[in-house]
Amino acid sequence: MCCRVLCASRDGDFGKRDDEPVTTTPGRTTRASRTRLPRGALTPERIVETSLRLLDEHGADAFSMPRLGKALGADQTAVYRHFSGRDDILLAVADRLLEEAFEGFSAQPYWADTLADVCRRVRGAYLAHPAAAALSGPRTTRRPAEMRAADAVIGALGDAGFDPAEAALLYRVVADFALLWSGGEAAFHSLDAKTQADEADGWKRAYRAADPQEYPHIHRVRDPLFEVDSADVFETALGLLLDSMEHRAPRGDGRARRDPGE
Amino acid sequence: MCCRVLCASRDGDFGKRDDEPVTTTPGRTTRASRTRLPRGALTPERIVETSLRLLDEHGADAFSMPRLGKALGADQTAVYRHFSGRDDILLAVADRLLEEAFEGFSAQPYWADTLADVCRRVRGAYLAHPAAAALSGPRTTRRPAEMRAADAVIGALGDAGFDPAEAALLYRVVADFALLWSGGEAAFHSLDAKTQADEADGWKRAYRAADPQEYPHIHRVRDPLFEVDSADVFETALGLLLDSMEHRAPRGDGRARRDPGE
DNA sequence: AAGCCTTAGTCCAAGCCATTGACATGACTG
DNA sequence: CAGTCATGTCAATGGCTTGGACTAAGGCTT
Numbered sequence: 364m365c366c367r368v369l370c371a372s373r374d375g376d377f378g379k380r381d382d383e384p385v386t387t388t389p390g391r392t393t394r395a396s397r398t399r400l401p402r403g404a405l406t407p408e409r410i411v412e413t414s415l416r417l418l419d420e421h422g423a424d425a426f427s428m429p430r431l432g433k434a435l436g437a438d439q440t441a442v443y444r445h446f447s448g449r450d451d452i453l454l455a456v457a458d459r460l461l462e463e464a465f466e467g468f469s470a471q472p473y474w475a476d477t478l479a480d481v482c483r484r485v486r487g488a489y490l491a492h493p494a495a496a497a498l499s500g501p502r503t504t505r506r507p508a509e510m511r512a513a514d515a516v517i518g519a520l521g522d523a524g525f526d527p528a529e530a531a532l533l534y535r536v537v538a539d540f541a542l543l544w545s546g547g548e549a550a551f552h553s554l555d556a557k558t559q560a561d562e563a564d565g566w567k568r569a570y571r572a573a574d575p576q577e578y579p580h581i582h583r584v585r586d587p588l589f590e591v592d593s594a595d596v597f598e599t600a601l602g603l604l605l606d607s608m609e610h611r612a613p614r615g616d617g618r619a620r621r622d623p624g625e
Numbered sequence: 626m627c628c629r630v631l632c633a634s635r636d637g638d639f640g641k642r643d644d645e646p647v648t649t650t651p652g653r654t655t656r657a658s659r660t661r662l663p664r665g666a667l668t669p670e671r672i673v674e675t676s677l678r679l680l681d682e683h684g685a686d687a688f689s690m691p692r693l694g695k696a697l698g699a700d701q702t703a704v705y706r707h708f709s710g711r712d713d714i715l716l717a718v719a720d721r722l723l724e725e726a727f728e729g730f731s732a733q734p735y736w737a738d739t740l741a742d743v744c745r746r747v748r749g750a751y752l753a754h755p756a757a758a759a760l761s762g763p764r765t766t767r768r769p770a771e772m773r774a775a776d777a778v779i780g781a782l783g784d785a786g787f788d789p790a791e792a793a794l795l796y797r798v799v800a801d802f803a804l805l806w807s808g809g810e811a812a813f814h815s816l817d818a819k820t821q822a823d824e825a826d827g828w829k830r831a832y833r834a835a836d837p838q839e840y841p842h843i844h845r846v847r848d849p850l851f852e853v854d855s856a857d858v859f860e861t862a863l864g865l866l867l868d869s870m871e872h873r874a875p876r877g878d879g880r881a882r883r884d885p886g887e
Numbered sequence: 888a889a890g891c892c893t894t895a896g897t898c899c900a901a902g903c904c905a906t907t908g909a910c911a912t913g914a915c916t917g
Numbered sequence: 918c919a920g921t922c923a924t925g926t927c928a929a930t931g932g933c934t935t936g937g938a939c940t941a942a943g944g945c946t947t
Binding site: 500501502503504505510511513514515517518521527528530531532533534535536539540542543544546547548550551554558562565566568569573577578579580581583584586587588590591595596599600602603604606607608610611 | 762763764765766767772773775776777779780783789790792793794795796797798801802804805806808809810812813816820824827828830831835839840841842843845846848849850852853857858861862864865866868869870872873
Binding site for chain 1: 932933934935936940941942943
């Protein structure tokens with residue numbers, strides 16, 4: 364008995380625990396640390412939602428089991444009753460991102476518009492949740508939202524007249540473009556503000572200071588280089604890809620013109 | 626008394642420390658833990674090399690300060706004399722990757738070949754060191770190798786007849802394509818074997834099982850879909866981008882034909 | 888309705904990790 | 918030869934993930 368008391372005091376848990384109830388929003392009455400959570404309080408949905416919120420609001424660094432537990436008002440290890448581990452949660456979050464991306468999605472009349480729509484949707488969702496996108500990385504689940512999008516893309520490529528082998532290859536091009544490009548952009552945006560600023564600064568400085576002798580071409584375009592915007596880069600890349608596809612497509616070249624982005 | 630014993634055993638440090646000198650390779654005579662390393666034993670170069678080796682051989686998870694220290698035969702904290710932290714090392718590793726990518730690089734006679742070469746070099750280096758590439762993520766330094774490549778790309782776009790604003794935009798397209806795409810692929814390859822297999826399995830299973838009613842187009846191309854190879858996807862995407870650029874280029878359309886990849 | 892069993896939340900601890908500050912040692916500098 | 922500075926080492930702090938033991942609550946059988 365005495366041992367329990369002394370050992371416990373050594374951790375100093377109780378003292379620290381006391382400040383837990385002081386939540387960031389003092390209005391909340393639920394003193395999570397004292398009362399046991401009711402039975403069905405934790406659900407996979409709630410856990411995923413809270414994880415996503417945590418990632419959105421406080422960045423990738425803020426996503427840890429202790430913090431997630433605290434945000435849920437539960438013990439940090441309670442989550443393990445619903446997910447096998449941190450990674451498992453992240454996978455579910457990734458899935459949710461794609462669901463969000465393809466909410467209300469349906470194929471467009473002209474095939475190339477469908478491809479553009481899919482790419483823009485993925486990018487939109489990823490940039491709306493950069494930390495989540497960066498952490499879930501190149502992993503995807505094969506759930507309905509994603510499958511519907513895949514089917515639409517392959518269908519669009521069929522409309523364009525590509526045979527199955529070509530369609531399969533081009534499907535991968537479109538899917539990888541959307542996921543890898545958006546994922547990379549998201550990873551950059553999920554860096555902490557300082558690192559991001561340093562990175563941007565570094566570029567500007569390097570371009571501006573580029574020795575005209577050694578790097579004549581950089582020097583020539585250094586001003587427009589500062590003006591380039593990531594969204595433009597994405598749209599340009601997308602446009603280049605789709606132009607080529609239209610060019611190579613057995614059907615549909617020039618018949619129904621593609622909508623311009625934005 | 627009983628309390629002291631119980632509580633102290635909680636740390637349990639000393640017992641564990643004993644196994645440290647038992648290195649994984651018992652043949653090695655240098656008992657790193659006993660003799661102090663000579664003065665100039667650690668250099669930034671050696672640290673970066675060792676980090677890269679560690680990442681290559683044992684994956685991203687194996688990169689930790691304790692392991693790095695052990696691999697260097699030094700105390701884990703000795704590294705902090707040369708780098709400000711883990712992140713700083715990773716940045717240096719990223720830099721080294723790009724140096725490796727652009728070793729012996731020079732512009733090609735035909736502009737589009739230069740762009741293709743740059744993209745393939747980045748991908749090659751990243752896939753040769755996937756863990757390092759995945760960890761260094763979207764961050765780059767602006768060191769000579771990279772600047773030379775950037776200058777060559779912009780120069781090539783100038784050769785194609787693009788004006789500075791177009792060249793700046795297309796430079797970003799090419800650079801982002803190479804870095805983001807390769808980085809994403811590398812991130813996938815740096816997952817542990819099991820996760821990677823699960824992911825691949827998941828795809829196969831999902832495609833094969835795709836309900837012909839619900840996902841008719843997936844069903845139609847499910848066989849060729851298994852055959853698609855990442856390298857083909859990359860080359861196809863690159864080809865599509867370059868085709869469009871040649872098409873849009875004021876000069877060089879169709880005059881000197883581009884080398885096919887591989 | 889009583890008791891059992893499963894489920895879900897909690898507690899505690901083990902073993903990682905990055906980083907910091909105090910300390911030691913050896914090489915240059917004056 | 919004394920002082921200083923660079924560089925390697927040590928001990929410690931406070932995070933992190935995860936696993937195992939514990940416990941309460943609800944549904945099930947009888």
